[in-house]
Amino acid sequence: MDHAVPFDEQLAEGVRVGDPDALAALWRLFAPALVRHLRTQVRDHHLAEDLADETFLELVRACRSIKGGPLQIQGWLYRAAHRNLLDHRRQAARRWVEFRPEPPDRASGDRTPGEAVEDADLAAHLDAALDRLTPNQRAGVAPAVRTPAAVASSTVDDRATLLPN
Numbered sequence: 001m002d003h004a005v006p007f008d009e010q011l012a013e014g015v016r017v018g019d020p021d022a023l024a025a026l027w028r029l030f031a032p033a034l035v036r037h038l039r040t041q042v043r044d045h046h047l048a049e050d051l052a053d054e055t056f057l058e059l060v061r062a063c064r065s066i067k068g069g070p071l072q073i074q075g076w077l078y079r080a081a082h083r084n085l086l087d088h089r090r091q092a093a094r095r096w097v098e099f100r101p102e103p104p105d106r107a108s109g110d111r112t113p114g115e116a117v118e119d120a121d122l123a124a125h126l127d128a129a130l131d132r133l134t135p136n137q138r139a140g141v142a143p144a145v146r147t148p149a150a151v152a153s154s155t156v157d158d159r160a161t162l163l164p165n
Contacts, residue, residue, distance in 0.1 A: 007070045015073055018063045027056055030074065034081055041085055044134055051088060055081040092135040 007029055014022025031052055038048035058080050059066075066076055 007074070009069055012068075012070045012073055015059075015063055016066055018060070023056075023060060023063065026059070026073070030077055031056065034077060037078070038081060038085060042088075047088070047134060051081060051084045054084050058084075088135075 007026070011022055011025055015026055034052045034055065035045075035048050038051050039045055042048055042051070055077060059077060066073060068076075
């Protein structure tokens with residue numbers, strides 16, 4: 001928390017009435033700490049920043065309905081950030097289930113033991129690579145990743161058509 005501007009009752013009152021200067025001061029006071037807190041919960045610094053941004057946007061929308069002083073507003077911020085994190089995780093879990101690659105097209109009797117090992121190894125590598133992507137990246141890439149054969153035959157242009165504009 002930046003201590004250049006104290007989070008006192010005067011600033012809290014400005015936040016509660018939606019004063020843009022007060023909201024900006026609150027952002028400067030709490031955004032770095034809130035991002036650090038969220039960063040301990042997610043591996044992606046950019047995602048932590050996005051969640052903090054969403055939390056402050058919610059504060060701007062709800063500021064006139066918030067009751068209490070500085071401690072209550074700070075508590076509201078951290079609770080809202082926690083809810084945003086949980087919402088993000090629920091949405092990511094739903095998307096991940098939808099985009100899991102399908103098993104290889106070849107029937108198990110049609111492939112050699114070596115091919116079966118290669119397919120299993122490739123599937124493990126694909127799963128690991130998909131796990132490292134953010135949900136938005138995964139949503140753009142995963143539909144193209146259906147089978148090892150589809151990966152081998154797809155082009156960058158094919159995958160680019162799946163990305164949002």
